[in-house]
Amino acid sequence: MGPILRLSALFVGLALAFPMMANAQEPIKIGVLLPFTGPLAKNGIENWEAIQIARDMINERGGVNGHKIVYVQGDATTPNAAISETERLINKEGIKITTGSFASPIAIAVSQAAERNGAFHWETTGAAEVITRRGFKNTFQVGAPARKYGQAAVDFTMNDLAKRLNKSVGDLKVALLWENRAFGKSVGDGIRAYAQTKGLKLVFDEGYDQTATDMTPIVQKLKDVAPDVLIAISFPNDAILFQRKAKELDFNVGAFVGVSAGYSSADLRDSIGDSVVGIFVADFPPKVNEDVLKPEVKKVAEEFYKRYEAKLKRPPAGHAAAGFSAIWALFTEVLPKAKTYQPDELRDIALKLDLPEGSLVNGSGIKFTHFDWADDPKDAGQNLRASIGVWQWTKQGNEQVYPPNLATHEAIMVPMPKWSAR
The missing domain is CATH 3.40.50.2300 (Response regulator)
Known part of the structure; x- marks a missing residue:
């Protein structure tokens, strides 16, 4: 092959290779x-x-x-x-x-x-x-999917919280509160159905508008029911409003289980400070047992x-x-x-x-x-x-508490101290 042909072959080879490289x-x-x-x-x-x-x-x-x-x-x-x-x-x-x-x-x-x-x-x-x-x-x-959040909240309530509150599952008073859009309704429906199959009775089951600006009626109703455990499905703004109103009206509960969204948000801690400590969250695990x-x-x-x-x-x-x-x-x-x-x-x-x-x-x-x-x-x-499982807000951040195989820490603050002691 002559020099010109060799050079031509080189150019052809480069031309073919260049698109592949690019x-x-x-x-x-x-x-x-x-x-x-x-x-x-x-x-x-x-x-x-x-x-x-x-x-x-x-x-x-x-x-x-x-x-x-x-x-x-x-x-x-x-x-x-x-x-x-x-x-x-x-x-x-x-x-x-x-x-x-x-x-x-x-x-x-x-x-x-x-x-x-x-x-x-x-x-x-x-x-x-x-x-x-x-x-x-x-x-x-x-x-x-949404149903797993609810199942985690119910399983944790029955398998862990009932013992810590010294209650039988049959005697446990559980309230369900949910925002009435896609996520809250979907999780709420799942909790209701799953609780029924497990024999867990809900003493309160009510939805609310996520854009509500006053949580007074909801908190007053919950005070009248006096549940041992409250399972709440909220987004950030309504979760903050609820916690502030619960403190203002002195609504106390043995254990509070938020479900993802608002209760997993850094906004909650930023807004209510250390009052967040002790709240459980049914959610994706933040960190699991390695x-x-x-x-x-x-x-x-x-x-x-x-x-x-x-x-x-x-x-x-x-x-x-x-x-x-x-x-x-x-x-x-x-x-x-x-x-x-x-x-x-x-x-x-x-x-x-x-x-x-x-x-x-x-x-x-x-x-x-x-x-x-x-x-x-x-x-x-x-x-x-x-x-999916349950984690808990701590002073340092958060710890996975359920299920046991994923847990990084044991649950604390059950029953939840009253507002006057927090």
């Missing part, structure tokens, strides 16, 4: 839909910080198959905003993978818009049962918690740890197996996942339903191995 450097863009502003912003930003840590950790390891991860934000402050922001990311930014969304009403809207516009949606913490019961193909709910984690997962957990606490000066709430866990699974269990990163391919990979509990930082595993679950054959994309 393609290898193209980032994988993921649309992140969270409430970055508005009343849910603090929780949304906590989730954002957690998944940013996941992105940084994976990119520092070389990315996914040589591709760096890039996030494109969408401010999902309300369901309507969530739909428009999801459509903007997909249709104008070219996003094919979406994630988020923290709150159930937002998650319902985001997943609907993603499905309609042909994107793959990896829901990290939205819990409403309807998310996976609409026949969608490309929506995957990695966090626990003995349940796979050895390689322990190292990831150590790195995540170290980075989070260094950045925010406090340990993560359960929803933040769940956000990290879910997105880390996307980066390490789904995307590495893909070649095109297109929704249909990602869907097939997700449906084949079979990860035992302890595979993720928060103790979860992954196994998705696909119209094949005996409990509900209409369900598709729900993770049957998502961890």
Whole structure:
């Protein structure tokens, strides 16, 4: 071969190689839909910080198959905003993978818009049962569904709190209070049904408008009932209002179990200070007993918690740890197996996942339903191995107290001291 031919062959080789090299450097863009502003912003930003840590950790390891991860934000402050922001990311930014969304009403809207516009949606913490019961193909709910929150609250009440309050389950007076939108109603329905199957009687069962500005009527009714345990499902603003009114009207209860959302929010501690100490939260575990984690997962957990606490000066709430866990699974269990990163391919990979509990930082595993679950054959994309339990606010932060295999600490302050002694 002459010099000219050899040079031509070299140029052809470079021309063929260059697109492949360039393609290898193209980032994988993921649309992140969270409430970055508005009343849910603090929780949304906590989730954002957690998944940013996941992105940084994976990119520092070389990315996914040589591709760096890039996030494109969408401010999902309300369901309507969530739909428009999801459509903007997909249709104008070219996003094919979406994630988020923290709150159930937002998650319902985001997943609907993603499905309609042909994107793959990896829901990290939205819990409403309807998310996976609409026949969608490309929506995957990695966090626990709403009924598990309620089941955890009921199981903890029966198996732990009853003994600490020196009551039999049959004599225990349990009240249920719930905000009447998607998450609260879904969890409340689940608690009511599950309590009935377990023989636990509810002496109070009432919903309220999440936007209520005066909790006086609700607190007065609860004072009249005088429950041993109150299970409350609230969002941040109404949880704060309730606690302030409970203190003002001296409503005392043997044990208080909040259910995720408002009771897991840093806003609660910021607003009522040490009065939060002793409140239990049925929620994603903020941190689990490391003995349940796979050895390689322990190292990831150590790195995540170290980075989070260094950045925010406090340990993560359960929803933040769940956000990290879910997105880390996307980066390490789904995307590495893909070649095109297109929704249909990602869907097939997700449906084949079979990860035992302890595979993720928060103790979860992954196994998705696909119209094949005996409990509900209409369900598709729900993770049957998502961890849920009960943690408790402490002066230092939070500790997992239930179930025993996930617990990092034993429950304290049962019965709850009266307001005058707190």
